[in-house]
Amino acid sequence: MSGPLTEDAADAEDAEDAEDAADAREAGRASSLWRNRDFNLLWTGQCLSDVGSAMSDLALPLLVFQLTGSPTQAGLVGTAGLAVATTCRLPAGVLVDRFDRRRLMILCDVVRLVVYAALACAVVAGKATLALILVVVAGSAAASVVFTTAEFAAVRSLVRPDQLVTAVARNEARSYGSSLAGPPLGGLLFGLGRALPFLGNALSFLLSLSALLCIRRPLQQPRPDPASDPASVPASVPGGTWWQGPRFVLGNPFLRSLIVIAAPLNMAFTGMIFALTISLRRSGLPPVLVGLVTMTIGVGGLLGAFTAPALQRRLRLPTLIRVICWSTAALMALSVLLSTGIAAAVPLAVAVFLGPAANAALFGYQAAVTPDHLQGRVVSVVLLAATSATALAPALAGVLLSHVAGRTAMLAFPLLVVAAAVVATFGGGIRSMSRRP
Structure with missing residues (x-):
């Protein structure tokens, strides 16, 4: 049986459904990280400065x-930069937590510029x-360490908690993209004029500085009261900052496992x-093809960074x-078996493809619990512990291959x-993680 009342009720339900759908679409747009003005300003500025730095490197x-x-x-030159970065x-x-992050980042861009x-x-x-170049490398390395630490710390203030993993994945994509684009561009500019890569890098820091000045939101929460927070005690006091x-x-437990x-x-x-x-060069592979192997691996990481949020949503974090x-581990072992030919790049590219998902999940969780x-x-401690051993890897590889x-x-x-997989499987810190930050 139907009638005016029934039709009116149906029309009302249709109107409510349409309104709910519109609200859902609006919420979806609002939740998109691409519509986050301040994060995109920071991200775009760092895309440019990362490419500039890759050119100079x-x-x-x-x-x-x-x-x-x-x-x-x-x-x-490279060793000096790594030594300064590790030391700083x-x-x-400490600087990032004690002083205004925006001002620190602006100062760092000015120094590098x-x-x-x-x-x-x-x-x-x-x-x-050579002396001037070492001064430039040392000053830039110190400023870059402070800037990147402040950027890591600031992301939490620019995005919602449910966007943290996506934001970290976007930053991973930026890093891989700049590592692919920067070196060829740097080589091209150096061939045209020796000063051009450094002038281009200075310009990239100017653009980064401009983007920073346009960010409206604060890059940190209000500082705690020194009387109620021991972390605000001056660094010179034992057990202090x-x-x-x-x-x-x-x-x-999670951060220890991380x-x-x-x-x-x-x-x-x-x-x-x-x-x-080294192995491919020993087997007689031309340098051009060796470069193609490296590029293939980088492309794997770039693609992985774009798919990291989707992968993280489908699997529980542990x-x-x-x-x-x-x-x-399995893909690297397969790459070892193929190490005399260009096919060795494929399993490594797949392994690197998976890496950004891990970084996005791990650092997204870290940002949420800290x-x-x-x-x-905390970021500085995690980065120092996670990357300090990396500097030994080429030397270890050289000794082993010799x-x-x-x-x-x-x-x-x-x-x-x-x-690492054994720790991930049996470590209590990994088991203690929740599904979402």
Whole structure:
């Protein structure tokens, strides 16, 4: 039976359904990270500065080699940058938590802009020296460590909790994209004029600075009252500021597991790629094809960064970490078997494809469980612990390849990942994680 009342009720239900659908569409648009103005300003500025830095990273050793003719002194530049970055990592966390993050980031961009503009001018004038280059590298490395620590800490203030994983994945995509685009562009510019990569890098920091100045939201929560928060005690007081980060990390089962898993994973990836490069050259593969292998691996990471949020949504966090660790160990072992040909890049690219999902989940969780006033110190401790061993990976790969047969030597790196997988499978910290941050 139907009638006017029934039809009116149906029309009302249709109107309510249409209104609900419109609300859902609006909520979906609002929840999209692409519509987050402030995060996108920060992200875009860092895309540009990351590409600029990748250009300079390629051009600096080339410039030193042209000036000195010494490969040893050219290598000294990269070593100096890594040494300064490692030394500044923990102090950077203290600065980020004690001072205004926006002002620190602006200051860092100004420092990097000035030093690279000065280097470009010196190259044009023919007055560039090794001493000047080392000053530029050291100043830029120190400023970059402070900036990246502040950026890690600030993301939580710019996005909603449910967007943290997606935001970290976007940053991963930015990193892989810049590592693919920056070096070829740097090489092209260096060929056109030795000062151009450094001038381009200075311009990238100017654009990053402009984006920062346009961000409206604060990059941190209000600072706690010193009387109620021991973390605000000056660093010179025993047990004061600098120790709060390590103490928080060591006291949190998840964060302890994070650094135990991340350190061998990062070391294994770096060492495996280095060892594969040497192995392929030994087998007679032309340098152009060796470069293609490296690019293939980078493309795998870039694609993985875009799919990381979807993968993270479909698997519980502990399951995701275990799957990634064990599959990476298997894929690296397969790459070892194929290490005399270009096909070795395929399993490594798949392994790198899975990496951003792990980073997005792990660092998204870290950002969620760490109080805002400790973000800088905790991030600095996690990054230091997770990446410090990476610097040893090329040296380890070189020693192994010099004294052990090629494939046998390369098996050390899948075994490192197995160690991380065992911790992920049986470690109490991983089991204690919840599904969502």
